[in-house]
Amino acid sequence: MITTDVKQEKLTQFIKGKKEEDLIEILHFTQDIYNYIPREAAVQIAKELKIPLSKIYSVNTFYSRFNLYPKGKYCISVCMGTACYVKGAESILNKFSDMLGIKVGETTEDLLFSMEDTRCVGECADAPVIIVNNIVYRNVKVSDVPNILADIGEDIHE
Numbered sequence: 001m002i003t004t005d006v007k008q009e010k011l012t013q014f015i016k017g018k019k020e021e022d023l024i025e026i027l028h029f030t031q032d033i034y035n036y037i038p039r040e041a042a043v044q045i046a047k048e049l050k051i052p053l054s055k056i057y058s059v060n061t062f063y064s065r066f067n068l069y070p071k072g073k074y075c076i077s078v079c080m081g082t083a084c085y086v087k088g089a090e091s092i093l094n095k096f097s098d099m100l101g102i103k104v105g106e107t108t109e110d111l112l113f114s115m116e117d118t119r120c121v122g123e124c125a126d127a128p129v130i131i132v133n134n135i136v137y138r139n140v141k142v143s144d145v146p147n148i149l150a151d152i153g154e155d156i157h158e
Contacts, residue, residue, distance in 0.1 A: 004040075007033045011041060015048045023049065023059055027066055036067040072107045072114035074152055076100075076132050081120030083127040088142065092128055093117060095145040 014029050030041050037060055046053040060066045078093040100113050107114040123129040126138035
């Protein structure tokens with residue numbers, strides 16, 4: 001695991017010579033290092049670029065790609081588009097929530113799992129659909145949730 005000091009130094013080196021118009025690129029780099037945009041990094045970026053911290057938070061909150069809180073190693077996205085919702089996506093989301101002890105937008109304390117709901121992922125014929133990182137699970141049933149978590153390789157019990 002890379003220490004915070006090493007991460008800060010990497011960020012400092014990356015920012016050198018950059019300007020305000022490079023902010024999105026810098027934020028992508030920051031998120032790649034930390035897995036989110038921590039306040040300390042945002043403050044560092046603001047100082048290095050000589051821009052207000054509010055500008056960084058404005059960009060962070062406008063673009064859904066950026067996270068202000070740590071995400072888990074495994075991000076579980078449950079499609080809540082119309083087809084998935086009608087076919088039981090909410091119950092699937094609730095089962096993940098019950099098993100992991102987190103709600104949408106939260107991350108487990110061990111930083112293994114994050115959960116989010118998403119809108120249509122374009123797999124309506126195979127609804128309901130969930131995505132874990134880049135793996136798509138189709139025609140998911142509530143009873144599949146424990147098996148999906150087992151597929152991930154973690155020892156999760158109901």
